[in-house]
Amino acid sequence: MLARRAIIETENLRKVFRIGKEKVVALDGVTFSVREGEICCLLGTSGSGKTTLLNILAGLDKPTSGRIMVCGKRLDKMNERRITLLRQKNMGFVFQSYNLLPHLTALENVAMPLTFRGVGARKRKKAAAEMLKQVGLGERMRHKPTQMSGGQQQRVGIARAFVAKPRIVFADEPTGNLDSKTTLEVMEMMVRMARENNLTLIIVTHDPEIAAYADNIYYMKDGQITRVDKENIHKTPEQEVPLSPREEEQSKEEVQDNL
Amino acid sequence: MKLWDIFAFSFKNFTRRKTRSFLTVLGVVIGTAAVVTMLSIGVGMNKGFEDQISQWGNLRQIEVYENYWWGSDSGVVGYLDEITVEQIRALDHVYGVTPRVTYYIPLVVGRKQAYVSLIGIDPAEMSKFGYDIGLGRLLDASDKGENNFVMSYVVPFLISNPKKPVYWYEPYQGEPHPFDPLLEAYKITMDSSYGQGYQDLNRPKPKLYKANCVGVLAQKPEGVWDDNCIIMDVDLVIKYWEEYEKRQGGGGGGDIIVYEIGIPPIKPSPGNGNGDDSGRKNVYHQILVMVDETKNVQDVEKAIRDMGLSTSSSMSYLTEMQEQTKFLRMVLGAIGGISFFVAALSITNTMIMSIYERTREIGVMKVIGCLVRDVRAMFLVEAGIIGIVGGVVGVGLSYGLSALLNYIAVNGGGGLFGYYGSTVVSIVPPWLALAALVLAATVGVVSGLYPAIRATRLSAIEALGNE
Ligand SMILES: Nc1ncnc2c1ncn2[C@@H]1O[C@H](COP(=O)(O)OP(=O)(O)O)[C@@H](O)[C@H]1O
Ligand SMILES: [Mg+2]
Numbered sequence: 001m002l003a004r005r006a007i008i009e010t011e012n013l014r015k016v017f018r019i020g021k022e023k024v025v026a027l028d029g030v031t032f033s034v035r036e037g038e039i040c041c042l043l044g045t046s047g048s049g050k051t052t053l054l055n056i057l058a059g060l061d062k063p064t065s066g067r068i069m070v071c072g073k074r075l076d077k078m079n080e081r082r083i084t085l086l087r088q089k090n091m092g093f094v095f096q097s098y099n100l101l102p103h104l105t106a107l108e109n110v111a112m113p114l115t116f117r118g119v120g121a122r123k124r125k126k127a128a129a130e131m132l133k134q135v136g137l138g139e140r141m142r143h144k145p146t147q148m149s150g151g152q153q154q155r156v157g158i159a160r161a162f163v164a165k166p167r168i169v170f171a172d173e174p175t176g177n178l179d180s181k182t183t184l185e186v187m188e189m190m191v192r193m194a195r196e197n198n199l200t201l202i203i204v205t206h207d208p209e210i211a212a213y214a215d216n217i218y219y220m221k222d223g224q225i226t227r228v229d230k231e232n233i234h235k236t237p238e239q240e241v242p243l244s245p246r247e248e249e250q251s252k253e254e255v256q257d258n259l
Numbered sequence: 260m261k262l263w264d265i266f267a268f269s270f271k272n273f274t275r276r277k278t279r280s281f282l283t284v285l286g287v288v289i290g291t292a293a294v295v296t297m298l299s300i301g302v303g304m305n306k307g308f309e310d311q312i313s314q315w316g317n318l319r320q321i322e323v324y325e326n327y328w329w330g331s332d333s334g335v336v337g338y339l340d341e342i343t344v345e346q347i348r349a350l351d352h353v354y355g356v357t358p359r360v361t362y363y364i365p366l367v368v369g370r371k372q373a374y375v376s377l378i379g380i381d382p383a384e385m386s387k388f389g390y391d392i393g394l395g396r397l398l399d400a401s402d403k404g405e406n407n408f409v410m411s412y413v414v415p416f417l418i419s420n421p422k423k424p425v426y427w428y429e430p431y432q433g434e435p436h437p438f439d440p441l442l443e444a445y446k447i448t449m450d451s452s453y454g455q456g457y458q459d460l461n462r463p464k465p466k467l468y469k470a471n472c473v474g475v476l477a478q479k480p481e482g483v484w485d486d487n488c489i490i491m492d493v494d495l496v497i498k499y500w501e502e503y504e505k506r507q508g509g510g511g512g513g514d515i516i517v518y519e520i521g522i523p524p525i526k527p528s529p530g531n532g533n534g535d536d537s538g539r540k541n542v543y544h545q546i547l548v549m550v551d552e553t554k555n556v557q558d559v560e561k562a563i564r565d566m567g568l569s570t571s572s573s574m575s576y577l578t579e580m581q582e583q584t585k586f587l588r589m590v591l592g593a594i595g596g597i598s599f600f601v602a603a604l605s606i607t608n609t610m611i612m613s614i615y616e617r618t619r620e621i622g623v624m625k626v627i628g629c630l631v632r633d634v635r636a637m638f639l640v641e642a643g644i645i646g647i648v649g650g651v652v653g654v655g656l657s658y659g660l661s662a663l664l665n666y667i668a669v670n671g672g673g674g675l676f677g678y679y680g681s682t683v684v685s686i687v688p689p690w691l692a693l694a695a696l697v698l699a700a701t702v703g704v705v706s707g708l709y710p711a712i713r714a715t716r717l718s719a720i721e722a723l724g725n726e
Contacts, residue, residue, distance in 0.1 A: 060626060060720050081630065088628030099623040099723070103275050115264050116628045160627070 006069075007168060007200050008034040008057055013066035015052050015223075026052040027063065028223035034216075036167070039194055039201045041211045043228070044220030050204045051172055053220070057202070058091055058170050059083035071167060088117050092161030094171035094190070098153040100145040106132060106156045107141040113164040131159040135189060151182035155189065162193050168200040175210065187213055260633040269640035276613065280645065283609040287649020287699055288656060290602030294595030295657035295695045299685040300664070301588035306686050308580045312573045314483055317389045318553045319354070321560055323347070323546040324569040337567030339543040344381075347548055350562050352555035355387030358493050358543035362500065365453045366414065366489060367446040367467060372454050373417035374426065375410075376488035377447060379496030380547070385409075387549050395441050395474030398490065402473070408445075408491035409474040415440045417487055421454040432481060445470045447489075449503035463506045468499060493543065599698070603706045606645050610638060610710035614717075621714055622722025631715045638711035639704050646703015650696045654687075657695070661685040 015027035026049045034040050042050045055061040056068060059075045068075045071090050075083065092113070100109045107128050114124035132141050135155040145153050154174065161169050171190065175183035191213045194201040203210065211217045217228045273280050312318065325339055337343055339358065348356045360379040365372045380388075382398035390397055390409070398409055415436040419425040450465035470491070479485040548563070550556045556574035563570050614621070621634060664685040 055720050058626070081632075084625070084628060084630050087626070088630075091628075093626055095623075095723070099619065101620055101623070103271060112624070113627050115268075116260050116624070116630070116633065118261050118264075120261070121264075164628075 004035045004037055006033040007036040007038075007071060008202075009069040010057070011067040013053070013056060013063045013068060015049070015056065015061070016064045025223050027056070027066075030066070030223070030225045032218060032225055032227070034200055034202065036200055037198050039191060039213060039215045040203070041214035041217045042202065042204045042220055042225075043206065043208060043211055043217060045206055048220040049223040050206075050220050052223075053225075054170055054172055054202065054204055058093070059087060088113070088164075090167045092164065092166040092169040094154070094157050094161045094169065094174045096173040096176040098145070098150070098157045098177075100153055100156055100160075102145050105142050105144060106137060106148070106159075109145070109156055110159045110163050112160060117164065127163055128159070131163045132156070134193070135159045150178055151185065154178060154182075154186050158186070158190055158193070162197065162199075165197065166199060168202065169194065170202050170204075172204045173206075174203065175205070175207070183207075183210070260630065260636075265633060265636045265640055269637050269644060272613070272617075272637070273641050273644050279609060279612075283605050283645050284649045284652070286602040286605040287646055287703070288653040290595075290599035290702075291650050291653025291695050291699050292656040292660060293598040294592070294698070295654060295687060295691060296660045296664075296685065297591035297595035298588075298691055299657065299661050299687045301584075301591055302688060302691065303665075303684045303686045304584055304588065305581055307683060308577055312577045312580075316573045317549070318572075318574050318577065319550045319556060320388070321548040321550065321556060321563065321570050321572040321574075323548060323563055324571070325541055326564075326567055326569045335565070335567035337563075338539045339541040339546055339568070340539055341542065342539065343566065343568070344543075344546055346566060347546060347563060350559055352551045352559055353548055354551045355384045355549035357381040357384040357388065357547050359545045359547050360493055360496055360500070360543055361545075362449060362496070364451060365448055366418070366470075367448065367454070368418050368443055370420070371418045372421055373414060373419065373487070374424070374451075375414055375417070376486065377496060378488050378490045379493030380490060382407075382492050385490070388547065389549070391477035393475045393477035395472070397474055398492070403492055404495060405492065406468065406470045406495065407473045408470055408489045409476060410440060410472055410489045411476045411486055412478040413485050413487050414489065415443075415475075430478065432478065436475075440472050440475050443472065445472060447499075449499050466502065466506065497542070599702060602649065603702045606642055606703055606706035607709060609645070610642055610707050611713065614638070614710050614714050618717060618722045621717050622719045625717075625719040626723065635711045635715045638714050639707045642707020642710070643700055643704045646700045646706070647696070649703070650699025653699060654692045654695050658687055658692075661687050 010033070011031050013027050013030040014025070017024040017026055028049075030049075030053060042053065044050050052061070056063050056075075057070060059070070059078070063076055066076070071086065073086060075086075078086070100106075101112070104112070107125065110131050111124040111128035114127060119127075129138070129141060132138055135158055137152060137155055137159070140148065140152065145156070148156070154177075157174075161171070169190070174190065175186055178186060187210055190201060190203075203214065205211070211228075211230075214230070217230055219226045219228045309318070323339070323343075326337060341358075344356050344358055347353060357380045362377045363374060364377045366375045366377075380398075382402035383400035385398045392409075393412060395409070398407065413428060413430060415438060416428040416430055416434075417425050418437075446467040447470050448465045448467050453465045453467075470489075472489075546568075548559065550559050553574055556572055557578065560570045560572060560575060624634065625631070665683055668684045
């Protein structure tokens, strides 16, 4: 696995948001790479820049400066149309709030990336149905999102992300809206499907439990990225240890108490 | 994305918000129906004029008279003679020309007779002037100088005992003639007092000429005025008239009738009127001109007036009437146009609202690989669907409204709506229906343009940002 070439490479990425006169440095010199087939986890507290990095990796946003290669292409140099085509062919997305189209059935939602690619109706329906079976929703293809639980909706979301056989799947807090039991199911499903199809999975989360599924773990803080040893995740010195959400809350309170 | 899938997406979105789509479509329906109905009244109006006027005469025909105000604007004086006939024949767009003289004379069959108009024309040109033959044949070049004539359908019914004359008769459609008109032996005389019972002893005995009927014109449709006339070679008629005048000793007036509307009565002048230095004079009462197409009538009329003659045509009446109602038709059209405009605004409004609602969905679609082009197409198609559905229903509705208007016009409201006796007030010609559909679809798409562009400008991350 180590011999594989990098599918994502970034060099000194900076992203600065301006809100009026104020500047927010969301990414502050991010240099890292992800190899093909790797399952990679971005940990970090809220506001540390994870989503911003993911957006830039997916070509949804442009960095203020720095270089970025995805699937062998310089994303920062491409126009919107070509980036969209690249996304169509190579990327899948799982969202925290599922983002299914409410008026479409599960089958139609899953088939959507293929529709955008111009795949014919029969072919894409077959692929979508196959995908739904794999996520255990073979019986609910004709259901609308509103008729499904959060966990079921997210499984539809996963089917949609994997249906077009992408090379990379981005998942931004995929379990953020789910209870712990469902979180486990969903994570295991994603990881299994990524492994089976040998594709790259990038998961953003602030939950250290989830990091356990990853090959590589990166920790983000104030727009900077650090690689974390999997074994050390609960043992490393304080500044490198990501806090679990409960700990995070507590620390916030402490800070407030100190004020 | 496949075009078909874009349509499917758009259609699903269209049917999603049923009430709102319905109301927006309703706006287009009302707009379309308003435009079509209003314009159909304009079309009906014009058709009414046209029907009315083409009953008076062929729309391609021009009648040429002597100019009573002495010449044209340039001071040229024209004469109704062979030279003028040939000059007119040489004009562009002239299909046929014939001189015409008209006398009111007795047509004699044995002891019976009928008063008819004896019309002299150029027999060679008769076929170009839109006569429908019922029996026998029309006159042609071979009838030049011959005593052959063609009569109108009603003439045989008028042939009666001069003591109990029948001046007017209206045969029902298809009523058979009392005798076979083609086999009868006829005589004509230029003396209108013939057969009145008394004889003016100071005047010479009327001369009778044998005449031969070669054709009977077809019966006119119900309600259309049918002239009682016989038509023969103009040169022969003039010759008969000159002989009559000579026998009468110069003066003397045959009765001539002119029943053209709006034209000052013509004094009989052939043979003795209005000579000038050039030696030319009015030989004929009128010259009739048949133009190749109605659209050229006015040009030909103008050219003839420039020759120092007066003209009149059904077409110029029609144009004048249509000119007079143009403003009314424009107002009607504008009323329809305004409702269409309101409908367009409501489409734009609906589309913008649905973009607000669908901001997130649009973002998702873009993230998972929908091209900006396809997003734009989806919204344009959706707006187009609103336009087309509204247009189709609207055109349907206007057919209904049109029928309703015509029904009201026939049943009681005639005085209110009818134009010049016509009862059809609203006509939706196919071109109008088609134009309305195209307009509705175009308005739909154009109204969707701004919202569609807004949708494409929408940033995907911002759309998803409020996670
Ligand atoms: N569109 C934006 N405009 C201004 N500031 C932004 C924008 N997006 C993110 N930020 C800021 O950048 C920082 C990183 O945000 P984000 O990447 O969303 O963090 P995370 O996903 O790790 O919670 C935050 O301080 C956030 O307020
Ligand atoms: Mg985030």
